[in-house]
Amino acid sequence: MFIVGLTGGIGSGKSAAAARFRHHGVKVVDADQAARTVVEPGQPALTAIAEHFGKGVILPQGGLDRAALRKLVFDNPAERRWLEELTHPLIRKEIISSLKTSFETHSAPYAILESPLLLETNQSELVQRICVVDIPEEVQLARASTRDTSSIDQIRKIMDAQMPRVERCARADDILDNSGSLESLHAQVDALHQQYLQQAVPRQ
Numbered sequence: 648m649f650i651v652g653l654t655g656g657i658g659s660g661k662s663a664a665a666a667r668f669r670h671h672g673v674k675v676v677d678a679d680q681a682a683r684t685v686v687e688p689g690q691p692a693l694t695a696i697a698e699h700f701g702k703g704v705i706l707p708q709g710g711l712d713r714a715a716l717r718k719l720v721f722d723n724p725a726e727r728r729w730l731e732e733l734t735h736p737l738i739r740k741e742i743i744s745s746l747k748t749s750f751e752t753h754s755a756p757y758a759i760l761e762s763p764l765l766l767e768t769n770q771s772e773l774v775q776r777i778c779v780v781d782i783p784e785e786v787q788l789a790r791a792s793t794r795d796t797s798s799i800d801q802i803r804k805i806m807d808a809q810m811p812r813v814e815r816c817a818r819a820d821d822i823l824d825n826s827g828s829l830e831s832l833h834a835q836v837d838a839l840h841q842q843y844l845q846q847a848v849p850r851q
């Protein structure tokens with residue numbers, strides 16, 4: 648299985664890049680989606696979160712109040728680590744299961760694992776190649792806060808919980824520069840897709 652890890656900080660453009668890979672028929676497994684699945688109502692992790700953080704993080708309908716939990720964990724690194732210790736092993740299992748399904752049901756020669764914490768966790772062991780979506784921090788802050796309901800201050804706290812830009816780029820096999828237009832990002836993805844098709848061909 649040839650799997651490319653697609654990573655980058657919050658608001659860097661991973662989803663935008665992933666959409667372009669999907670346009671080429673590549674299956675994308677999304678770690679943020681896996682993170683949502685493991686805390687759905689009825690899942691043991693949601694019960695554990697409610698017990699630890701209290702009823703204030705549960706919505707009236709029984710689902711997770713993500714905005715409330717986001718505030719709690721990014722204001723308090725110890726609480727964030729508690730949540731990660733609970734969820735990251737479950738997220739990893741969910742990712743592995745989705746990757747297996749995608750190779751069983753999809754004929755594309757490679758798959759993408761899109762994850763904001765690919766390099767911060769052992770998820771990087773699941774991929775053969777690392778592709779980083781890179782933008783300057785001020786652009787990242789502007790794009791993420793325009794899109795999210797989070798304040799600049801909260802986005803900054805989330806960025807502080809992630810790998811520094813220089814370190815992330817140093818770990819990359821390939822870099823997508825998303826400081827320009829979406830058209831420019833698409834052109835770079837199109838070129839990488841051709842490269843990955845070549846790399847995914849099993850050697851004789």
Ligand SMILES: CC(C)(COP(=O)(O)OP(=O)(O)OC[C@H]1O[C@@H](n2cnc3c(N)ncnc32)[C@H](O)[C@@H]1O)[C@@H](O)C(=O)NCCC(=O)NCCS
Nearest residue numbers: 656657678679682713714716717720734738763764808809
């Ligand atoms: C705190 C939670 C409930 C906030 O949910 P919310 O819907 O507001 O955000 P969402 O999950 O869409 O994440 C948005 C972005 O925040 C960043 N982020 C999320 N969790 C983390 C974390 N533990 N460390 C650093 N950055 C993170 C990522 O860039 C992510 O793309 C949620 O992010 C969560 O459960 N995080 C812990 C699990 C995790 O680490 N997920 C990241 C994917 S492995």
Ligand SMILES: Nc1ncnc2c1ncn2[C@@H]1O[C@H](COP(=O)(O)OP(=O)(O)OP(=O)(O)O)[C@@H](O)[C@H]1O
Nearest residue numbers: 656657658659660661662663763790794827828829
């Ligand atoms: N090249 C671009 N030019 C202008 N806006 C962009 C560009 N690329 C992405 N955006 C916008 O920036 C925001 C963040 O992009 P995107 O959602 O793809 O990032 P992400 O890395 O997936 O973020 P997250 O980690 O929070 O899920 C979105 O509103 C998106 O439409």
